[in-house]
Amino acid sequence: MDMVHKPVLANEVIKYLNVKPEGRYVDATYGLGGHSRMILDKLNEHGKVVAFDVSPIAEQHIINDDRLTFIKSNFRYMKNWLDFLGLIPVDGIIADLGVSSPQLDVASQGFTYRTPAPLDLRMDKDLSVTAEDIIRKSSVEQLAEIISQYGELEPAQAIASAIVEARRKQPIVSSADLVSVTRRFARGNPKRFYSRLFQALRIAVNDELNALKDLLEQAEEVLRVGGRLLIITFHSLEDRIVKQFFAKSEKLEELEDSPVLPSHAETRENRRARSAKLRIAEKVKE
């Protein structure tokens, strides 16, 4: 495993988080602990990081440091946990959404269409519904809704019908099966088509957009005035949610007019950074 792993937008996160040595920070998406480690480096012995992640991979990379509390939970329960730990208000929150590179690399999780794998897509293995269940049980209308809303793919209805027709003949159980039954829709730009199709299923399986909305609502409550909220998104659906939330919030004020993007140097080194967008808001009112 890559122990010198450099988190996305590392310098920008540290700059905008404005870490106070004795502050309390939340890393909502611990991953391999890249952002947590950078925050810990800025804290004195009184500072704290509370980190959340649902992934078993994250659990295997917990930094051994008394100032870090790792919680294996969806970040949509952040407020309850912070309340339980007596750590409200906090000085800053960072969320670097999506999946980590080792999650993508472990083929058995089926996060990528590139390697044949069971259609799972759960970040949290305690969730009961997998992508295979969704493909097996959903109606044409439900599938079309997932494909158009979460994948922004068209013709969603026709793609959904093709899936339902194919599953009558043979169960669709692996990423390779799904790739094969939808191939005729992928002609123009297969890479874009399949990444969006898998993105759509992943969002549905993990209820990702609602979890993000929950996080934003709770962040607004648990931050202290002057505290900062940083969200790194990787696709337009998430970025739109963050942008709109900041725009309508009476307690948060967005700090830059447009999202902060990685430098050319970073995108050259790290493919994943290419679609990253960082939005920052400061709590201005209780």
Ligand SMILES: C[S@@+](CC[C@H](N)C(=O)[O-])C[C@H]1O[C@@H](n2cnc3c(N)ncnc32)[C@H](O)[C@@H]1O
């Ligand atoms: C892009 S990685 C974070 C990488 C991390 N910033 C680092 O530097 O190592 C995203 C992580 O967030 C986790 N994650 C995504 N959605 C989550 C949620 N709703 N609740 C908790 N963890 C989540 C994933 O399991 C994954 O490990």
